[in-house]
Amino acid sequence: MKASCLLFFGITAQVTANPVKQREETRQPEQIVKLSVALQPKSRQLLEQALDNLSSPSSSRYGQYLGREAAKALLRPRQTSTDAVQRWLSQAGIPAGHILTDEQFVHVQTNAERVEALLGVHYNATRGSQTFAVSSLPQSIQDHVMTIQYAPAHRKTACTVVKANISSPGADPKYHPLDQHLTNARIEWERCKTEITPACLRKLYHVGDYRARHEEKNLVGVxxxxxxxxQYHELGEFLHRFAPYSANLNFSIVSVYGGTSPQGTNFPSSEANQDVQYAVAMGQNVPVRFYATGGRNHDIVPDLDLVDPVNQYLEPYLEFAGHLLNLTDDKLPSVVSISYGANEQLFPKPYAQQVCDMFGQLGTRGVSIIVSSGDFGPGLSCQANDGAKTTKFIPSFPATCPYVTSVGSTQGISPEIAANFSAGGFSDYFARPKWQDEAVGGYLRLHGSEWKGYYNPRGRGFPDVAAQGVNYRFWNHGKSDLTTGTSVSTPVFAALIALLNDNRSKSGLPPMGFLNPWIYSIGNRAFTDITESKSMGCQGESFSGLPSPVIPNAGWNAVEGWDPVSGWGTPLFDKMMSASCGDVYEVES
Structure with missing residues (x-):
């Protein structure tokens, strides 16, 4: 994980304690930029009700997902908010024809000089899209606005780029039968105790020889x-060596906000490669799309891990979520894997709320958002950025968003135990949702007193589930390498959900969509309950190198049922298939 931007959760990532300052380009006053103002919704109740109805297996509307415009309308602002922002823009001299209202957003296209005068900020063209604090706005409209960001207007989504020689399994004479390679892989089971490959995961998680159909509507987005x-070539090498039954498969790339994915060994690629390689190998025929997303978020509340918002940044979740939300139904992925995150407290609460709301809107459209829980147990620096320097556990975002499914990590196979780095705990921003009340409330009644005062017992608990996260084989920069972290657990779980979607599609059923009400309704009936080991954190370290508080023996224990280190445990695909077809909801006599 890089200290300069607190990016993906992966222990093999390089740590840069002293981030390099970016060269600032001299902006052209007439450069056209796009300003996007997210308005406060009239109410979030419509979104919450819709998600509950569409995602709860006991609901008569389960799986009856919304279209794009209906999903957007769930967070419609008050007309007074729209009017106030439009009036502010008009008074600043922006022509009405350059102002576009799109439900909870007001978009403006104008020049950089006018935006700088409007917001009182300096535009740095090297940073792409940027998010700014609402406090930079006039007092008269601050209460109407959640977030505000702008970007070069030319940074539009590019077309999909697919490697030219991609082919379908049925048309490839060199197609490798899956069952043959799984049979050969059985002799490697002992090796699975020290390093993980797709064959290990297929056996451990009861995937067997299940092979999905290649349907664009069942797309995994990374x-x-x-x-x-x-990298296309790195995927090919990985599949040839570790998943030959998928050797002819590939992935596509889409550019979002000017993001790129150049080919070659001279580019940073470890996280991208491991995510794509395991999504493809475990999804086995499910189409995979890599969303190369540009932009940097400098709207940060500094803490001991990230101290310099000018030269450090967070990932552009708002741009990414906005891109997905604007896709038409035929382009929308059914599952999204996000192997990135940072301390929840680094994000201004309105920004985190806006991103989480948009993930919720995607849930109403039938999209499952899968997010890594983080790699620092209960926290790394463990000091609040509240001015009082309170010693506390530090949860991770977007894992704490109640509308995503958060994935922790395990290790070992006999038995499978919690990985000590697996992050989890309780949100300071988001309240515990009702579908967690029984499981999380039960955990806290038995174990909550141990760390009382260091966490928010009323917050959303995470992670929800877990998967193997230690010593994965992958291919990077021309050679085999090992990687560890919840970042690689995440695409594995995402791929299994895509396989569930494939199985449901065969019966005419819709995709799984927002998973958590379903997961918490079946509990450990479709998961291996992880009951050994504990997480570790708060040991006096920080990314900045500054001293931080020590909380002796800080960490959460893995116990029976749900816990804040492994969630409900690791997936058992055969039982998940059965559960996702509805047979577990019968009342037992």
Whole structure:
């Protein structure tokens, strides 16, 4: 994980304690930029009700997902908010024809000089899209606005780029039967105790020889940030060596906000490669799309880990979520894997709320958002950025958003135990949702007193589930390498959900969509309950190198049922298939 931007959760990532300052380009006063103002919704109740109805297996509307415009309308602002922002823009001399209202957003296209005068900021063209504090706005409209960002107007989404020689399994005479390679892989089971490959995961998680159909409507989207470049050649080498039954498969790339994924070994690619390689190998025929997302978020509340908002940044979650939300139904992924995150407290609460709301809107459209929980147990620096320097556990965002499914990590196979780096805990921003009340409330009644005062017992608990996260084989920069972290657990779980979607599609059923009400309704009936080991954190370290508080023995224990280190445990695909078809909801006599 890079200290300069607190990016993906992966222990093999390089740590840069002294981030390099970026060269600022001299902006042209007439450069056209796009300003996007997110308005406060009239109410979030409509979104919450819709998600509850569409995602709860007991609901008569389960799986009856919304279209794009209906999903957007769930967070419609008050007309007074729209009017106030439009009036502010008009008074600043922006022509009405350059102002576009799109439900909870007001978009403006104008020149950089006018935006600088409007916001009182300096535009740095090297940073792409940027998010700014609402406090930079006039007092008269601050209460109407959640977030405000702008970007070069030319940074539009590019077309999909697919490697030319991609082919379908049925048409490839060199197609490798899956069952043959799984049979051969059985002799490697002992090796799975020390390193993980797709064959290990297929056996451990009861995937067997399940092979999905290749259907564009069942698409896995992989988030790419910070210039990470997923490599076609590296995927081919990985599949040839570790998943030959998928050797003819590939992935596509889409550019979001000017993001790129250049090919070659001279580009940062470790996170992108591991995410794509395991999404493809475990999804086995499910189409995979890498969203190379540009932009940097400098709207940061500094803490001991990230101290310099001018030269350090967070990932552009708002731009990424906005891109997905604007896709038509035929382009929308059914599952999204996000292997990135940072301390929740680094994000201004309105920004985190806006991103989380948009993930919720995607849930109403039938999209499952899968997010890594983080790699620092209960926290790394463990000091609040509240001015009082309170010693506390530090949760991770976007894992704390109640509308995503958060994935922790395990290790070992006999038995499978919690990885000590697996992050989890309780949100300071988001309240515990009702579908967590029984499981999380039960955990806290038995174990909550141990760390009382260091966490918010009323917050959303995370992670929700877990998967293997230690010593994964992947291919990077021309050679085999090992990687560890919740960042690689995440695409594995995402791929299994895509396989569930494929199985449901065969019966005419819709995709799984927002998973958490379903997961918490079945509990450990479709998961291996992880009951050994504990997480570790708060040991006096920080990314900045500054001293931080020590909380002796800080960490959460893995226990029976849900816990804040492994969630409900690791997936058992055969039981998940059965559960996702509805047979577990019968009342037992």
């Amino acid at each position: 988030a790419g940030f910070d210039g990470q470049a997923a």
